[in-house]
Amino acid sequence: MSDRFFLNEFPDFVAENSEEIIDESSLLKLLALPYPSISERFKGAALELTQSIVRETWGRSGRRVNDFTLYTGVLGTAFLLFKAYLVTNNGSNLSVCSEIVRACDSASPGSRSRATFICGRAGVCALGAVVAKHCGDDRSLAYYLNQFREIKLPRDIPNELLYGRAGFLWACSFLNQHLGANTVPSSHISVVVKQVIDEGRRLSRKGPCPLMYEWHGKKYWGAAHGLAGILHVLMDMELKPDEVEDVKGTLNYMIQNRFPSGNYPSSEGRDSDQLVHWCHGAPGVALTLAKAAKVFGDEKFVQVALEAGEVVWNRGLLKRVGICHGISGNAYVFLALYRLTGDVKFLYQAKAFTCFLLDRAIKLISEGEMHGGDRPYSLFEGIGGMAYLLLDMIEPSQARFPAYEL
Numbered sequence: 001m002s003d004r005f006f007l008n009e010f011p012d013f014v015a016e017n018s019e020e021i022i023d024e025s026s027l028l029k030l031l032a033l034p035y036p037s038i039s040e041r042f043k044g045a046a047l048e049l050t051q052s053i054v055r056e057t058w059g060r061s062g063r064r065v066n067d068f069t070l071y072t073g074v075l076g077t078a079f080l081l082f083k084a085y086l087v088t089n090n091g092s093n094l095s096v097c098s099e100i101v102r103a104c105d106s107a108s109p110g111s112r113s114r115a116t117f118i119c120g121r122a123g124v125c126a127l128g129a130v131v132a133k134h135c136g137d138d139r140s141l142a143y144y145l146n147q148f149r150e151i152k153l154p155r156d157i158p159n160e161l162l163y164g165r166a167g168f169l170w171a172c173s174f175l176n177q178h179l180g181a182n183t184v185p186s187s188h189i190s191v192v193v194k195q196v197i198d199e200g201r202r203l204s205r206k207g208p209c210p211l212m213y214e215w216h217g218k219k220y221w222g223a224a225h226g227l228a229g230i231l232h233v234l235m236d237m238e239l240k241p242d243e244v245e246d247v248k249g250t251l252n253y254m255i256q257n258r259f260p261s262g263n264y265p266s267s268e269g270r271d272s273d274q275l276v277h278w279c280h281g282a283p284g285v286a287l288t289l290a291k292a293a294k295v296f297g298d299e300k301f302v303q304v305a306l307e308a309g310e311v312v313w314n315r316g317l318l319k320r321v322g323i324c325h326g327i328s329g330n331a332y333v334f335l336a337l338y339r340l341t342g343d344v345k346f347l348y349q350a351k352a353f354t355c356f357l358l359d360r361a362i363k364l365i366s367e368g369e370m371h372g373g374d375r376p377y378s379l380f381e382g383i384g385g386m387a388y389l390l391l392d393m394i395e396p397s398q399a400r401f402p403a404y405e406l
């Protein structure tokens with residue numbers, strides 16, 4: 001199993017300005033820096049990485065779009081640039097971002113494109129509208145919002161996050177958060193929410209888990225294709241009391257049926273306790289539990305979220321870099337727990353994973369000790385996710401897992 005992750009040899013805690021570890025490794029020295037200094041290091045590295053990602057995914061391709069998606073494609077670069085703009089207020093980040101979104105718009109004709117934020121046209125239109133608003137470009141804003149309204153969900157669309165209804169609903173929440181409530185009217189959203197709930201109840205067949213979903217014939221539990229991602233999105237929706245009960249009941253079912261280690265199966269009935277990824281396993285579930293703790297104000301969800309976080313700390317220093325199934329994504333678990341509890345232990349854990357990346361990732365990838373992703377510059381699989389995490393670590397209490405946490 002340990003070929004999937006590096007042993008976590010970090011001390012349980014390293015205080016800032018700690019004098020005890022002055023003679024230790026460069027990694028521990030980084031961890032002992034006062035936050036303002038380390039934050040500057042994060043920022044410098046993030047902006048440098050962002051520049052190289054733009055060069056590799058946009059400049060070198062002659063500004064042509066092969067893959068428009070946010071997951072592995074150039075919309076991920078645009079999303080990263082938008083974040084860099086929010087952090088630095090540098091207008092050139094915003095203008096390159098808007099140029100990329102325009103090209104993604106041309107490359108994602110409505111009828112043939114999927115309807116989600118992360119893997120579909122909803123991401124292009126929603127990000128396009130928000131970026132246009134920041135540019136003060138009312139014409140483009142109206143254009144992208146109109147295009148968003150044109151998106152049709154096929155009858156047989158799945159319900160999960162990457163390709164299904166949850167991914168469309170997330171785009172609606174993103175628009176309403178950035179452009180104001182009711183930018184996408186609740187009447188429009190509630191139709192889709194009802195479909196998600198109805199399908200979940202139908203597939204659960206009144207079994208012990210109130211909501212269940214399938215993607216390609218498998219009942220997944222993780223954030224990318226399964227329950228964790230769908231429930232995470234549902235908790236941002238206006239739900240009726242019986243729907244809230246079904247969301248809680250589904251979470252309770254998952255908690256009762258987790259592995260003895262505290263990790264979560266990637267799908268229903270799966271008994272190999274291996275994956276500790278955002279897409280499959282404890283990290284994605286931990287984010288959903290942390291959200292449940294906040295939304296429902298229930299101490300039990302805090303406790304199980306912390307237990308899932310423990311799994312991520314012990315087995316989540318993955319030999320991969322990205323946010324979907326890599327260290328960058330797993331670091332967001334600690335940031336969510338830090339937001340939830342205010343405990344600096346979790347900020348330290350997030351810092352430890354981030355410093356590991358900053359200190360070693362590029363070298364380990366070049367030596368083949370770590371996998372840089374099939375799309376090495378992408379947001380979800382590659383160093384795009386690492387750059388995003390570094391930007392988020394500048395103000396960790398405001399950090400949000402990209403294209404997932406609101």
Ligand SMILES: [Zn+2]
Pocket residue numbers: 224277278279280324325
């Ligand atoms: Zn993944």
